[in-house]
Amino acid sequence: MKAMNGWRAAVLAATLSVAAGCEDPEDDRFPRDAGWDRGSDGGSEAWDVPGILTTMRGVVWSPGHVVPISGALVYFALSDPAPIPDHAYPENCVDPPSPYFTFSEPDGSFTVNAAPGEYQLVVQKGQFRRVRPITVPATGPVDVPEAATTLPARRGDGDTIxxxxxxxxxxxxxxxxxxxxxxxxxxxxxxxxxxxxxxxxxxxxxxxxxxxxxxxxxxxxxxxxxxxxxxxxxxxxxxxxxxxxxxxxxxxxxxxxxxxxxxxxxxxxxxxxxxxxxxxxxxxxxxxxxxxxxxxxxxxxxxxxxxxxxxxxxxxxxxxxxxxxxxxxxxxxxxxxxxxxxxxxxxxxxxxxxxxxxxxxxxxxxxxxxxxxxxxxxxxxxxxxxxxxxxxxxxxxxxxxxxxxxxxxxxxxxxxxxxxxxxxxxxxxxx
Known part of the structure; x- marks a missing residue:
């Protein structure tokens, strides 16, 4: 393979791709890619969103609590997410199964406003995923324990790598x-x-x-x-x-x-x-x-x-x-x-x-x-x-x-x- 379009063209292409990307420009729910759903239809759970929400906040950490993780998906679900396929598979972006979600900031921090109740807290980046039960109380803000927001280093109950x-x-x-x-x-x-x-x-x-x-x-x-x-x-x-x-x-x-x-x-x-x-x-x-x-x-x-x-x-x-x-x-x-x-x-x-x-x-x-x-x-x-x-x-x-x-x-x-x-x-x- 000989010279193609060159480094200058690559810079131009990178610039153009921002404007011509495949995300809906009017849909800001996806500030960055995050592999988070494994076969859910994105709308199978019924939600009755009340007017009073509680602020839940925390930090997503890498396995081993070594470094904060940016761009991880954090959401509060009514039930466990579908299992991640145990083999290579195409990871396509689909809608979240919950209105209570966000992506972690560059410093790993996140804030989600959720209705009081019992949930499964899902924290995921790629195929690294931790799922833990959590209670959202009637008042906040609430600091989510880091044990629940540290991505796993090994497979286990609620943990996928x-x-x-x-x-x-x-x-x-x-x-x-x-x-x-x-x-x-x-x-x-x-x-x-x-x-x-x-x-x-x-x-x-x-x-x-x-x-x-x-x-x-x-x-x-x-x-x-x-x-x-x-x-x-x-x-x-x-x-x-x-x-x-x-x-x-x-x-x-x-x-x-x-x-x-x-x-x-x-x-x-x-x-x-x-x-x-x-x-x-x-x-x-x-x-x-x-x-x-x-x-x-x-x-x-x-x-x-x-x-x-x-x-x-x-x-x-x-x-x-x-x-x-x-x-x-x-x-x-x-x-x-x-x-x-x-x-x-x-x-x-x-x-x-x-x-x-x-x-x-x-x-x-x-x-x-x-x-x-x-x-x-x-x-x-x-x-x-x-x-x-x-x-x-x-x-x-x-x-x-x-x-x-x-x-x-x-x-x-x-x-x-x-x-x-x-x-x-x-x-x-x-x-």
Whole structure:
């Protein structure tokens, strides 16, 4: 895939998409996407809304109470919501089943005015959902306990998390599992690494686990996961199979396309770009020859500035992400994004997509390019394909280089915590 419409056109497209988006401009109930309903008709419950309402307020937190969550749906329902499907599925936006709802602000705070009574409080972002019984009293305001508004790290009574598969990287690769563990989705050892065996998700490609090739060759297995993580790695270490070699098989590429079309989510970083570029070359052009497997790796290794990874001084270019980063004290500008190897040469922009077509990738983060002074390149992107989504970052989720494990959470890790939640939210169907 050669140059398409360029970075300038991408900026124009992003601007136009605000005006030409698929939300009803006269309906402000959806200030941001939030995957919140799983098959409800949106109107099956009868509501008699009285004139006296009680203010209920609180803060939505990530799993582990690590960081506030922006854009989460909060609503008060008369009964439990329908279960989230236990497999990949297209997440379409539909009307709330309650008039008492809101979305959390950038700092995670929310306020809902509800009639006094007994409810199920539903707090959800993507497939992370907590449901708890709650009483709305006759007088307020009432501070909702944080135990009821902290998203779960594990499945349990009233608690749902996405079904996750993760292809394990060699030591010098990207270790998304360590960030998940910092959200209490697993135990942390003294080196700030995940203690294997404590995670509520499935790991692939290391001894004691199935290979990533086994996963990619079995569409029915892939379909059991809402999200599949392919963190940056190359062949070697304790990995059971070459992480990209199966992509030479047309049947594997067909499986990836089918998984996405059915609503699956793929999250890939850096040198695992082939997991989307081989089956879907039309969306993003990575450095090197995209017709040749792993050629972006060789292009990166050809320059001393990129061979060992490079740091980009970057910034968020999404208003909601920027507001969240500012609210949690990280800031959205002049951030160092560590451990980039490959880079995006260009990407698809459709200013007027036909029915069934994606408008192309959305850029979340951009930054300076080490090989060309003054050039700005996209660092983090998402795009829709069928009912599913792809997320790609040129930098590692875990920005700790050749020595995995570090205390705390780096700015780029916060960005991708946000997007781990965001990748599961609802989208308008491509019809």
């Amino acid at each position: 996405p079904n996750i598969a993760l292809s394990f990287a060699l030591d010098a690769g990207d270790h998304i599992e360590d960030v998940l563990a910092k959200l209490t989705m697993g135990d942390i050892d003294s080196d700030n690494r995940l203690v294997r065996g404590t995670e509520p998700f499935d790991i692939y490609n290391i001894p004691g686990c199935p290979s990533s090739e086994t996963l990619l060759r079995d569409l029915s297995r892939m379909m059991t996961y809402h999200i599949i993580f392919f963190p940056c790695t190359i062949d070697g270490g304790e990995q059971l199979s070459d992480p990209t070699a199966p992509l030479l098989d047309p049947a594997v590429r067909d499986n990836i396309r089918a998984y996405l079309e059915a609503g699956g989510r793929i999250y890939a970083t850096d040198m695992m770009y082939d997991v989307f570029e081989q089956p879907l070359p039309e969306y993003v052009d990575i450095c090197g020859d995209d017709a040749v497997l792993d050629d972006g790796d060789h292009e990166a290794w050809a320059y001393s500035e990129t061979a060992s990874g490079w740091t980009s001084r970057g910034r968020s270019v999404d208003a909601d992400l920027s507001a969240w980063l500012d609210a949690i004290g990280v800031g959205h500008e002049n951030l160092d994004f560590l451990e980039n190897f490959v880079w995006v040469e260009d990407f698809l922009v459709r200013l007027d997509p036909r029915p069934g077509e994606s408008a192309g990738p959305k850029v979340w983060v951009e930054g300076d390019f080490v090989l060309e002074r003054g050039r700005i390149v996209p660092l983090t992107m998402t795009w829709q394909h069928g009912g599913g989504k792809v997320l790609f970052s040129t930098y590692h989720t875990v920005g700790d280089g050749w020595s995995p494990g570090h205390a705390g959470i780096l700015p780029q890790e916060y960005v991708l915590i946000y997007l781990i939640m965001e990748i599961g939210v609802c989208t308008a169907p491509l019809i």
